[in-house]
Amino acid sequence: MNNDVKKVAVIGFGAMAQSLDHSLRASGSGIEVSATLVPHDLTVDHDGVEVFHDVAALIEWGPSVVVECASHQAVKNSVPPLLRAGIDVIVVSIGSLSDTALLHALEKAAEEGGSRLTVASGAIGGLDVLRSAKIAGLESVIYTGTKPPSAWKGTPAEQSVDLASLRQRTVIFEGNAAEASLQYPKNANVTAAVALAGIGFADTRVTLVADPHASGNTHKVNAAGAFGRFEISLENKPLPDNPKTSWLAALSVEQALHRHFQRIEL
């Protein structure tokens, strides 16, 4: 990796990528989004951003790093060829990594290309604690995610509850992180981050809640193990363009980018 070249590309140009683009431009850090890879049917007209509809053309353009802010499908389809071409990638659609075959394919692609895949922390925190605690043995990791009903639109929650008429806090899912990642690909990426850092997808217990009184997206993790106990609670503000996505997730991608270009990772 040449740290002096800062050709940053994003996959997707939705709420998170646009928040990232805006924040980077305002930061004066010299790191900006210069290209985006979007689906064929999407038009993006944004000053200073080259638009690609094909991963081969993006590779040809020669990004120094690519940030995935798109979907599980994008991780599956676009990330392996980038890694194979020697391009470092930061991913935020982490739920895709519950697919063990994909995880292995990504590792193989990175090995072949001599590149590196970084998993952003996203909308959650405390992953460093889980990673350390795991070494001595974790006994239990429990995640509880609460969002307003509007954030659960277009998800399986709609089949079990009438989101529009909810008057009280309602559990919409109980299971493990593997099931949550698969069933809620736009809302439960945090469960995958917790699972990967901690005791894995099968053993990470997950409860998802729709709460008409919630003003933002709340994430709680309780963990216990040989190290002791750990509890974290975040009250995240959503991005204005997507109530499903916390602003913190976009900020986590931005800090992962800064770390990518730092000689000393702070």
Ligand SMILES: NC(=O)C1=CN([C@@H]2O[C@H](COP(=O)(O)OP(=O)(O)OC[C@H]3O[C@@H](n4cnc5c(N)ncnc54)[C@H](O)[C@@H]3O)[C@@H](O)[C@H]2O)C=CC1
């Ligand atoms: N790790 C975490 O904590 C979090 C992860 N996420 C994930 O981040 C991703 C982006 O979130 P938002 O920007 O809020 O979503 P969004 O729906 O506002 O934007 C996603 C954009 O990506 C594009 N896209 C989808 N598949 C694509 C593909 N294969 N190639 C290129 N573009 C593609 C869509 O057209 C859309 O414009 C989502 O997958 C979301 O689930 C969101 C919040 C937290």
Ligand SMILES: O=C([O-])CC(=O)C(=O)O
């Ligand atoms: O942004 C959030 O609060 C969490 C989220 O959507 C996800 O984990 O996919």
